Amino acid sequence: MNFIEKVFVVAEAYSYPLTQRILNQLQLKPQIVSGTEEVRQEIAGEEDIIKKGKKILVLDISKAKFIKPCPCTPVYLGCGYLVINADLNCPLDCSYCILQSYLDQPWLTVFVNQDQLAQEISYWGHKRKGYFRIGTGELGDSLALDPLTQRSRDLCQMFFSYPQAILELKTKTTSIDLILKQKCLPNVVIAWSLNAEEIAHREEKGAPPVKDRLLAAKEVVKKGYRVAFHFDPLIWYRNWEEGYGQVVEFLMANIPAEKVAWISLGALRFPPQLKAIIKKRFPNSLCLTQEFIRGLDGKYRIFRPLRVEMYRQVMNFFKASKRYQKVKFYLCMESAEVWNEVMGEKKRSERGICVFLSRPLN
């Protein structure tokens, strides 16, 4: 974790065990502050606040609820996912990352009041009778800070008693040491965001090559875990078919279909305010060259026939394998029309998608 240059601890958070664990690991003298305003002052005046923020760690108490239903996006079909906002922001630096415009606090925040988190998990664990999916990868990468926080281990312990809650830890990293060290739980799914290698290289700064991510997935599978993959965001570029095809091929050659909990596809989309940030921070990003339209939710989305073409093609790559035909696929933040175009006509609802994805495979 030598990318962290400075660590701030909000006074209230100091005595928590997680704070102490992190400080012991870091070997950096923390600055105790009364609130995050002092952190804001620290980065004020920086030319690239977002870049600077990724080097600053703040240990704080979450005053809001940790667990919320995934906001998805208005008008399009959701999947009934629950999100855990335990860590905010991410040390990686993807050009298309929505957090650049979404978070008003550009630093890395780790919420240390895990007692409250455990209570909320218990609440949802008792409230939801059927299977449901829940994950931490919404406002950050689930494993990027794991060597420091060991959050994955704590979460697995908290979910141990709720086997119907399927915990998804979603990452672009290869930080799996802790995962490999602990006892594998059947309701924990380790997921990787994947892309064509060229896109990963160009757009996902700080993230390892896609092949390395898949090799990490292979290790995790060996340990007994189920894995999931998110081809998100799919980006249209000159050799996209070849690029995505190669990744699918490598994936299928290394990961047995039976161990894949689900695969999602999502084409690049982002709110308009992100464009200026991408342009400034990543002027050569391919995200700026997509054939965008304004979607029903006001976000930029790739023109529908092109999205459909990419979804169908990636699905076709998978369909080449009989075993992979049985894997559950879903589209992230898409309309019922696009679902029908890609997956065939059917009446679809958020509830239906939720049940379909949460139901255990084996």
Added chain:
Amino acid sequence: MKTINLSLNNPAFQDERFRFSYIFAQDDLKTSLLLSGLIYPPWGIEEKKGKFILVSGWKRVVVARELGWKEIPFLVIQETKPEIIWVKLIAENKAHRQLQMVDKAFIIKKMLKMGISRERIKKGICSLLEIPPLVEWISFYEHLAELERETIKVIAAKNLPEYIVRLLFDYAQEERQALIPWLEHLSQNKIKEVLENLQEIALRDQLRPAQIISAFRALEGDRKGEKDLARQAEKWREHLKEKRFPCFQATFLKFQSLLKEINWPPEIEIKPSPFFERNDLRVSFEFTNENELKHMASKLLTLSQNKKIKQLFFGKSPKK
């Protein structure tokens, strides 16, 4: 402070150290000087004995020269520190007009040239100029002042915002020079659209913008004589839109030509969902009595029986 009369040929009016307004409309000022004379004399400093430098009043001096005046009153102030002179000059200008982006650019350029450090500008001048106190912003204005005159003219005339100016920075000088005659004829929004589309096409197709401009010129070659720059600018904009959004443009054109093929009546308006994002189509028509309603309904019924109508519906499920 003293007032003296100075010949307009005095070297004070050649030293442009403090000049920052180069682009301005002269007509109103001319009329005012003719009607009322010079109410507020230009002011400056005495650098050495008898060596004056004009600080404020460049527009008045330029117009007075145009009017053929030989001499004007000149107020000499007792100040020699450049930074303080600049503060006075900026404050005075701000009291009677809003400083344009181009003005700020020349102010910063001249201050830097005088050896006032970026740090001093950041601390003492940025807030006066109402710009963020960041080195990056100082560089932005410095860059703007370095642009070629024609581009600066368009920026000033169209009052282009920072975002568009930054887009202009991304182009090479020859490219900007090729674009400016068209941009002059477009609105702010259209300028933004053209500059973004051109840049994004270049990035996507791995071309230089200059190559795309040349290809368009070659395409338009047979109409080279076309003098109407406004029309050319619109064509250029359309051309870029087609190149930037080929799939959308093709889908839209196909939709239009299909309507023609099936003789869709103009009195019944048909609209796809925005950007074909949904499958639904919307038709609307007007009627004032039941006969008209029946007439329209029967037209729609006939249309619905046309075999080609199916092609209007967007989005097909995959073959099983």
